[in-house]
Amino acid sequence: MKEFKVTPIRNGTVIDHINMGMALKVLKIIGVKEDVNSTVSVLMHVPSKKAGWKDIVKIEDRELDPKELDRIALISPNATINIIRDYNVAEKFIVEVPNVIKGIMKCSNPGCITNQAEPVEPEFVVESKKPITLRCIYCDRLTTEIAENIQ
Amino acid sequence: MSAGFRGMDVVSIRDFSREQIEHVLKLAEKMVPIARGEERSVMLEGHVLGSLFYEPSTRTRLSFDAAMTRLGGRTLGFSEPKGSSVAKGETLADTIRMVDAYCDVIVLRHTQEGAARLAGHFANRPVINAGDGAGQHPTQTMLDLFTIRKEKKQIDGNHVVIVGDLKYGRTVHSLSEALAMFGAELTFVAPPTLQIPKEHLKAIEMSGKKPKITSSLEDAIKEADVLYVTRIQKERFPDMAEYQKVAGMYRIDLNMLKDVKKDLIIMHPLPRVDEISPEVDATVHAKYFEQAFNGVPVRMALLGLVLGGLK
Numbered sequence: 001m002k003e004f005k006v007t008p009i010r011n012g013t014v015i016d017h018i019n020m021g022m023a024l025k026v027l028k029i030i031g032v033k034e035d036v037n038s039t040v041s042v043l044m045h046v047p048s049k050k051a052g053w054k055d056i057v058k059i060e061d062r063e064l065d066p067k068e069l070d071r072i073a074l075i076s077p078n079a080t081i082n083i084i085r086d087y088n089v090a091e092k093f094i095v096e097v098p099n100v101i102k103g104i105m106k107c108s109n110p111g112c113i114t115n116q117a118e119p120v121e122p123e124f125v126v127e128s129k130k131p132i133t134l135r136c137i138y139c140d141r142l143t144t145e146i147a148e149n150i151q
Numbered sequence: 152m153s154a155g156f157r158g159m160d161v162v163s164i165r166d167f168s169r170e171q172i173e174h175v176l177k178l179a180e181k182m183v184p185i186a187r188g189e190e191r192s193v194m195l196e197g198h199v200l201g202s203l204f205y206e207p208s209t210r211t212r213l214s215f216d217a218a219m220t221r222l223g224g225r226t227l228g229f230s231e232p233k234g235s236s237v238a239k240g241e242t243l244a245d246t247i248r249m250v251d252a253y254c255d256v257i258v259l260r261h262t263q264e265g266a267a268r269l270a271g272h273f274a275n276r277p278v279i280n281a282g283d284g285a286g287q288h289p290t291q292t293m294l295d296l297f298t299i300r301k302e303k304k305q306i307d308g309n310h311v312v313i314v315g316d317l318k319y320g321r322t323v324h325s326l327s328e329a330l331a332m333f334g335a336e337l338t339f340v341a342p343p344t345l346q347i348p349k350e351h352l353k354a355i356e357m358s359g360k361k362p363k364i365t366s367s368l369e370d371a372i373k374e375a376d377v378l379y380v381t382r383i384q385k386e387r388f389p390d391m392a393e394y395q396k397v398a399g400m401y402r403i404d405l406n407m408l409k410d411v412k413k414d415l416i417i418m419h420p421l422p423r424v425d426e427i428s429p430e431v432d433a434t435v436h437a438k439y440f441e442q443a444f445n446g447v448p449v450r451m452a453l454l455g456l457v458l459g460g461l462k
Contacts, residue, residue, distance in 0.1 A: 109264060111284050111285060113268075114269075116243075118242050118243055120269055138268045138269055139263075139264035139283075140165075141264070
């Protein structure tokens with residue numbers, strides 16, 4: 001019989017096929033913090049048929065908004081989202097890189113005004129989806145270093 | 152066209168189409184007699200310009216002031232943050248909201264890149280970027296284009312050689328993208344550590360021909376129709392050792408001009424330190440002081456457009 005290190009969840013969201021090592025950044029992106037009020041399981045370095053290794057995040061009793069989840073595509077373009085209802089996969093979709101990114105990462109340019117104490121959220125336009133390249137709408141700096149700049 | 156300009160922020164040259172830039176240049180030509188004081192204008196009478204300079208400037212600040220005054224308007228503001236509420240730690244956003252209530256147009260020079268775009272988000276009035284850190288300086292670009300067009304009759308087809316600090320020099324980044332859009336040929340001359348950043352090169356290649364890149368000015372200058380010289384900016388170097396290595400590497404003197412085209416023009420956004428020898432000033436090639444004057448009519452045209460005095 002197959003051994004499960006983490007049991008299936010009854011209701012909630014499972015984010016599968018996360019690039020190995022990116023699970024904690026995924027939690028940051030979707031806003032899961034210390035004050036979380038449902039069970040969150042984080043599996044890192046899990047064997048994967050497709051990619052060799054992957055990470056998985058399971059959030060119980062919460063169905064995350066697909067738009068929020070699309071941001072995951074920035075660091076894990078192959079991630080899949082499974083909405084679980086009563087142990088069954090009720091909805092399944094692949095994340096898509098959004099056209100605009102607001103608030104989840106800082107500009108890689110230390111001289112950018114958004115890295116000062118100004119009341120604005122950093123905002124980026126996605127210039128290219130392969131490889132993912134973002135342009136800061138304030139200073140115009142292009143960056144491909146997404147994971148490093150997630151706040 | 153006027154509906155597009157009235158109330159518009161002037162933050163980056165990328166915000167403008169070729170047609171819009173040509174419209175500004177055409178109007179600037181008409182402003183020349185007023186800029187020279189030969190004709191009078193009250194086009195912007197009753198209008199107030201808020202001039203916020205967080206970094207030192209001579210030409211840009213004075214030429215905006217001259218442009219506004221020549222059109223009958225007034226200017227208020229500061230030429231350094233010392234003594235203003237900024238020195239007390241006020242955010243740029245708050246300063247902008249305050250100045251927005253006092254004037255009709257805001258001209259901003261700031262140390263941080265993206266400052267003008269941020270100002271534009273907080274201001275209801277139009278914001279004109281007068282240079283943001285190592286970022287954009289669109290009115291300098293427009294006056295440079297104006298100068299080339301005036302001296303060479305057209306911009307496209309000219310071979311423009313840009314020499315000096317191509318890494319930190321903000322005028323170079325805006326200008327080279329605009330020149331590519333106008334179909335000029337470009338050569339970048341700089342030591343490898345100060346060459347044009349890759350992202351700008353990519354943007355230039357997307358809108359025009361592939362530029363040449365070299366560190367030898369002697370070879371490039373012979374082919375040039377326009378030589379655009381920039382200062383190696385000590386204040387933008389994080390590492391002084393890097394500055395010492397490259398300071399004084401390129402110097403334009405009479406000897407350097409022996410084999411150049413007869414109608415070569417030499418431009419410089421000024422201030423210069425020792426990149427152009429003073430003996431060059433008396434040659435037919437030197438156009439940098441005319442270029443500095445051209446800032447006035449170009450800024451008059453822009454002020455007139457964003458405030459609705461010109462169409």
